Amino acid sequence: MAEYAEGDLVKVVKDGREYNGIVMPSRSDKIVLKLKSGYNVGLSLDGADVTLAERSQQPPKPARKTHPRNPGLPNISILSTGGTIASRVDYRTGAVSSQFTADDILDAIPELTDMANFNGHVLSMIFSEDMDAPVWQNLARACHEEIRNGADGIIVTHGTDTLSYTAAALSFMVRSPVPIVLVGAQRSSDRPSSDNAMNMICAAAVATSDIAGVTVVMHGETSDDFCYVHRGTKVRKLHTSMRTAFQSVNVPPIARVDYATRNITPITGYPKRGEQELALMDKMETKCALVKFYPGMSPEIIDYYREKGYRGIVLEGTGLGHVSTAWISTLKKAIDAGMAVVMTSQCINGRICDRVYSTGIDLLNAGVIEGEDMLPETVLVKLMWALGRAKDADELKDIMHKDYAGEIHWRSTL
């Protein structure tokens, strides 16, 4: 295997397929390539043959600009975690640069300097598929710390794939009197169609606004006119590559941010800056799983999780919240053994109602908890959080049915 470094052009042959691209920041067991198309591909190095095609010509590092603090502007902390928003490739030189620190971001997007004073911290440098509950907990503690130290708002830069899980996790773990805005980019800043700068500028507008609590700010439509502000517990990535991938589910977005003027137009109500006391509730039970049901699926997966000591399962059932009637006795056995089982729907939109059909009524009698109008991933994260707090099954059910961060709407508005 050839010696290579970030920015080098390499050829990788794996499982009979050939990939040519520029080496991006990668973990030691993987190689991530920026392909000519602009897309990234991550390959395990196991069984891969890597040959060097061209060494990168690293350009001299530009002199770092200093960004003086303006005492009249709010103080915003940027917590970087990784993902596309944090990297760029210069195709002319092949150099990979990482925009992790606040100064890197301000150098790349100078418009931000008129909006706030920024303070940056690099918490991790990972793709968001590598996130897990301990990373969410670290992030929650870091947000809490920054706010306690006087930050007027927080921006979390994050890979888009699992951004909505992290947004839900922060929504439950941090009660915040100031904005906590998660932002990503579908296309990195080296691509002409990048959404990096626009998303970041709109995120800064929200971080300095009166919209408190955890939100996600991403591109709103195919042109570059506005971003939407989504509630952290009600948003999902619904497209693999389009810049408008993020959409609110079951509720309208909270607001829109005009890119040109940075004006924010509210669409729904939201918690206002200063209304809530700061609090950190960072305990989580990680032995929880999300199981998607399909016709003909055996319930033995539930026995597996029970035997492995899992404390909670979220089911992604069909329609109003069903699984095969053949599952009911297995679910009852798991619930009687102390496992919490919460039903959500693979329909994505709408509400769980297990009181309509006999299967649903049998599920409720077995002790299954209805996940109301929450997204499956929000319920998974909420169940982890609820199991970290509840003293018994009754309290757990109460927590799952109580609205803490805009995750449950009792009256469907869409």
Ligand code: GLU
């Ligand atoms: N899959 C990576 C992630 O979610 C890169 C994609 C992105 O940042 O949007 O972190």
